[in-house]
Amino acid sequence: MTYRTAKEHTLNFWQIWNLSFGFLGVQFGWTLQMANMSAIYEYLGATPEQIPMLWLAAPVSGLIAQPIVGYFSDRTHTPLGRRKPYILAGALLSSLALIAMPNVSSLWMAAGLLWILDTSINLTTEPFRAFLADRASNEAERTRTFTMQAFFIGLGAVLAAACPWLLWRYCPDPLPGTIPLAVKLSFYVGAAFFTGAVLWTILRTPHQPCRGGVSPPSVRPEDKSRIIQQAAGSGSLTPTQKSSPLSKGSRGDTPWYAELWQTLRQTPVRMRQLAGVQFFTWLGMFCVFLYLPPAIARQIFGATTETEPLYHYGIAWAGVCIATYNISCFVTSWLLPRFTELVSRKGAYAFCLCCGGSSLISLFWMRDPYLILLPMLGFGVAWAGILSLPYSLVAEVLPRQHTGIYMGLFNACIVIPQIVAALSLGWIMRHWLGSEHLLVVVLGGVFFLCGAIAVQIIEEDAPNLSLDSANLSLESTTML
Incomplete structure (x- = not known):
């Protein structure tokens, strides 16, 4: 059995385009939600304090x-590859849930279907981000790939956000x-976009096998250990790489939950540093997601009930406001790669969060529907960075x-602050904010500024190294 160094292959523009195109549909469905x-909750009789729960x-x-999806997608080997079966299954389930959602007749039905819809979107999103990370081979390529992802996310969100407004004039x-x-028809359109865009990526992105001829399951633990020891003895691995999870054998007999816990304990330092930033960022984002539309309807337009x-x-x-900030995201996503070259990714990330935080806070003094489009432009800059x-x-x-599995764990840094918000915002809104929707959105801006401060702890110049950075690979035919 022979082994050789893995070669990195540069992705061209259209390969990155096809690779990321599925996020157009994913974000269309997610933004509708x-x-x-x-x-929808308020149409069905929910109070503002009930919405977070x-x-x-x-x-x-x-x-x-x-x-869990990340763990199993790392170990899946099918004719479609590792990630694609999960992406496709999640897209189909999400589309069915989008069709059913606007036809619910009670709060409990809407809450239960939201659970199904969000689980299905997660089934698509996590393997999709890992799919992009699998294909990108260096820092510049990763930045271009995830920036293209942000571009399609922005475009999908613009289309989804504007869809009900465009249909409104034609509906009773x-x-x-x-x-x-108009909302019902938008959800039906979203289902079609979701499945169609994901199918485009699956069909237009060919299998990309890792170089070699031995499938990973056939590599014996002792062979893997011998390769790693030889690399370590020749100085190819740093002490950080020697302690990588990859250097501890295949753990083929370890239960999946035990390996999941072990992997969590070996989380890279930079990922832990980013967790704090993600906590404040997504605490702020959840304030926007939950209360921006009702805030605009009630505090900007002056509506007193959901029936008028x-x-x-x-x-x-x-x-329209959501479409505006996503147009800003759409444009900013093209400028971010150059901006990060000038000020570093860390500096660009802090700048984006400051733009978003100050924009949300400025809404406190605005009551003109057209004037609030200006802060939406600044918020779009933050959204592109996020x-x-x-x-x-x-x-x-x-x-x-x-x-x-690590992308799945990293995305947990997104949902944990959302759980905190769901459990606490109702109480905070009732006792501290006078049940004012707009004040919750302003509070989200404060959280963004806290995230910008937390960015400063990230050590961008000293990344954690992994076995891959030594360019050592087992020859395999694993499909990405």
Whole structure:
């Protein structure tokens, strides 16, 4: 049996385009959920203080599903590869849930279906991000790939957010206590976009085998240990790499939950540093997701109940605001690679979060529907950074054989603050914020600024090294 150094292959523009295109559909469905679920809950009779608890299903499902899906996608070998079966299954389930969601008739049905929808989206998203990390071979390529991801996320969000507003003029006014027809049609369109875009990536991205001729399951632990020892003896591995999870054998007899715990204990330092930033960032994002549309309808347009036409138009205008910040994200995503070269990824990330935080806080003094579009531009800059820079920073310190499970664990840093928000925002809103939706959004801006401060602890110049950085690989035919 012979082994040789793995060669890195540069992805061209259209390969990165096809690789990332599926995120157009994923984000279309996800934005429909984020932009409309709070309003759907209010249409069905929920109070503002109840909304965070009704959203609890989404982050809980992500916390449970993503690390498990990541673990098994690392170990899946099919004709479609490691990641694609999970991406496709999640897309189909998400599309079915999107079709069913606007037809619910009670709060408990909506909350239960949101659980199914969010779990299905997580089933797609986590392997998709690992899929991108699998293909990118260096820092510049990772930045371009995750920036293209941010581009399609921005485009998908623009289309999804504007869809109800564009359809509104062609649909009759809804009856009290019912979900508007424009919202229903938007969810149907979202289901088609979700499946279609994911199928494009699956069909247009060819199998990319790792070089060699031995499948990973056939490599014996003693052979792997011998290779690592030879590399260590020749000075190819640093002390950090020698202690990598990859150097501890295949653990083929270890239960999956025990290996999951062991992997968690060996989390790279930079990933732990980013966890603090992610906590504040996504605490702020959840404030926006939950309360921006109702805040615009009630505090900007002056609606007092969810049954009056002013509320419906305010929710539709919130879609325009969401589309605006995603257009800003769309444009910023093209400029980020150059900006990171000038100021570093760490500096760019802090700048983006400061833009977002100051923009959200400025909404406190605004009551003109058109004027609030200006802060949305600044918030879009933050959104572009949030969707790309953390993943570019973390991807380069992850061992390739464990990319899926680590991406799942990293995404837990997104859902844990959302769980904290779901459990606490209702109480905070009732006792401290006078049940004002807009004040919760402003609080989200404060969390963004805290995240910008937390960025300073990241050690970008000294990344954790993994076995992959030694360019040592077993010859294999693993499909990415």
